[in-house]
Amino acid sequence: MSESAGAPARRGRPGYDQETVLRRAIALFNERGYDATSVADLARDLGISKSAVFHHVSSKEDLLAAALDEALDGLSAAIDAAAEHAEDDATAYQRLRATVEESVRILAAHLPAVTLLLRVRGNSPVEQDALRRRRVIDEKLAVLVREAVAAGDLRADLDPEVISRLLFGTVNSLVEWYRPGGPITPDRLAAAVTAMTFDGLTSTVAEVRGAPATSLEAPAAGAPDPT
Amino acid sequence: MSESAGAPARRGRPGYDQETVLRRAIALFNERGYDATSVADLARDLGISKSAVFHHVSSKEDLLAAALDEALDGLSAAIDAAAEHAEDDATAYQRLRATVEESVRILAAHLPAVTLLLRVRGNSPVEQDALRRRRVIDEKLAVLVREAVAAGDLRADLDPEVISRLLFGTVNSLVEWYRPGGPITPDRLAAAVTAMTFDGLTSTVAEVRGAPATSLEAPAAGAPDPT
DNA sequence: CCTACCGATCGGTAGG
DNA sequence: CCTACCGATCGGTAGG
Incomplete structure (x- = not known):
């Protein structure tokens, strides 16, 4: 799953793109911690060799920096x-x-x-x-x-x-x-x-005060603030 | 600083007790992360050898468990x-x-x-x-x-x-x-x-409501709730 | 509490 | 000559 995102047809093996490797790396870093995650772990997760990981990224720390x-x-x-x-x-x-x-x-x-x-x-x-x-x-x-x-x-x-x-x-x-x-x-x-x-979490005066018009149970359908 | 806490006079070198080793270990684990902290780091911090650490504690994980x-x-x-x-x-x-x-x-x-x-x-x-x-x-x-x-x-x-x-x-x-x-x-x-x-952080009605009698600027001297 | 080590694994790189 | 890898191994260091 999740191979070659968006890139046009290429020759050679399908392989991964840098973005996919980064997404998986972040996921693993969060699961086990950065230090506890080895490049071998990441390679195993992606189903490729450890050396192949270094074809996509120059170092483990570059993944963290990104x-x-x-x-x-x-x-x-x-x-x-x-x-x-x-x-x-x-x-x-x-x-x-x-x-x-x-x-x-x-x-x-x-x-x-x-x-x-x-x-x-x-x-x-x-x-x-x-x-x-x-x-x-x-x-x-x-x-x-x-x-x-x-x-x-x-x-x-x-x-x-x-x-x-x-x-x-x-x-x-x-x-x-x-x-x-x-x-x-x-x-x-x-x-x-x-x-x-x-x-505040206390109920009594919550509605009385100048709380915004946002209904928390049923929020406005038209999403506010389209950043 | 912080050697042999509370223990009576002993023969041999002064050394550390388990409690002190545990305190330093926790501090280092928090500073760098558990996985990123090696037993050698802990030994260096205590000024003893790596093997000496294992004289006090049977494993790195035991420190974490404690x-x-x-x-x-x-x-x-x-x-x-x-x-x-x-x-x-x-x-x-x-x-x-x-x-x-x-x-x-x-x-x-x-x-x-x-x-x-x-x-x-x-x-x-x-x-x-x-x-x-x-x-x-x-x-x-x-x-x-x-x-x-x-x-x-x-x-x-x-x-x-x-x-x-x-x-x-x-x-x-x-x-x-x-x-x-x-x-x-x-x-x-x-x-x-x-x-x-x-x-809540909003100021206006904070004092009006049934907030407890605790003054946050000058808390009650007699500590409440002596568990 | 030390010196001297072990089995294994680390991040990273070689040639092909 | 390219991209996408592999099997093997580099010099150092991990916990024990």
């Missing part, structure tokens, strides 16, 4: 897209809430790559570079949180730094259980995350 | 402690909220071991056993959530299963950034987590 770039590029775009809304009359609170939802959608759309990113510990220059890019993203989000707190739209009895950590810890924790293709669409997941983090 | 047991025993105790409060007239909502706070305190008290637990992927029988024990704990918490939703105390527009995942995903994500000994005490951290997850 996956981390995919995740970081997506997340960076999500943040910057929300920043551009600053030209509108959107408040920091509104931009923050939109950024959280967009981050969830990116996470859902690139779940394997984002999962890998969130497990990186800085064991190599490639991983350390990814951690640096993550910190830049986190800092942009922290700025939004500070603005929203300063504007009085987020509770002032919690340190803005703690709010940032809790908020994006919650988003990041989704990779541990969310699986696309199941009963929960990415849009509903995004709405559920912001419902809990901004409005 | 760490996972510590985390699982603590978390299980936290859950069962909350269940015993059922004899009181406490509602499911109140017991759930207390369980979340106690889980945060356990996480803070056994942060390295819990961190390791949350990174386990089931690569070996030891890891698979830990995952099984985790699922048992998660299910007990899911029962509490379902009861609280059924009682009408948690918002009904979110699937109880999703609520459970979000709630404990948030708690688990603390291992990624919380560091004991810093400005945030475990009690304040626990209060911050329940403040966001149950009451």
Whole structure:
């Protein structure tokens, strides 16, 4: 299954393309961990020899770097897209809430790559570079949180730094259980995350407050925000 | 630093005890990952030979098993402690909220071991056993959530299963950034987590509602819930 | 607690 | 001469 994606008719053996090798590599890295996955494991999974893997990719670490770039590029775009809304009359609170939802959608759309990113510990220059890019993203989000707190739209009895950590810890924790293709669409997941983090799980006043018009049980059919 | 903890005077070289070796092993496993940490790395860190490590511990995996047991025993105790409060007239909502706070305190008290637990992927029988024990704990918490939703105390527009995942995903994500000994005490951290997850980050009505009497800026001196 | 090793496997590469 | 591989093996290192 999943051979030669999209390429026109070629001579020689069908074989795999780089993209397919990368998808399988990311899947295996997430199942067993990057270090615990050998190139031989990947070759076995693809049904080819270990040497054949190196025909497609120059090193195991290149696979990791490609996956981390995919995740970081997506997340960076999500943040910057929300920043551009600053030209509108959107408040920091509104931009923050939109950024959280967009981050969830990116996470859902690139779940394997984002999962890998969130497990990186800085064991190599490639991983350390990814951690640096993550910190830049986190800092942009922290700025939004500070603005929203300063504007009085987020509770002032919690340190803005703690709010940032809790908020994006919650988003990041989704990779541990969310699986696309199941009963929960990415849009509903995004709405559920912001419902809990901004409005809280306690029921009583949930409907009374200024919660967005998104019905969580039956989301709007016409998908919002076509990024 | 940190040699022979508590043991009486011994003959022979001072050396390390099993507990110290375990603490350093857990720290290294968390820094670089279990698979990426060799026994030689641990030996180097302790300043002894690789063989000397095997004098204290029979295998690398035994160190992992001991760490996972510590985390699982603590978390299980936290859950069962909350269940015993059922004899009181406490509602499911109140017991759930207390369980979340106690889980945060356990996480803070056994942060390295819990961190390791949350990174386990089931690569070996030891890891698979830990995952099984985790699922048992998660299910007990899911029962509490379902009861609280059924009682009408948690918002009904979110699937109880999703609520459970979000709630404990948030708690688990603390291992990624919380560091004991810093400005945030475990009690304040626990209060911050329940403040966001149950009451929400939005400021306006936070004080109006039935939030507990815990002041997050200056927590009650007499620590609540002396488990 | 060390030196000296083992069976095996690691990521990566040779020629064809 | 190409793409797509194979069987075998490189120098080092893993847990034990």
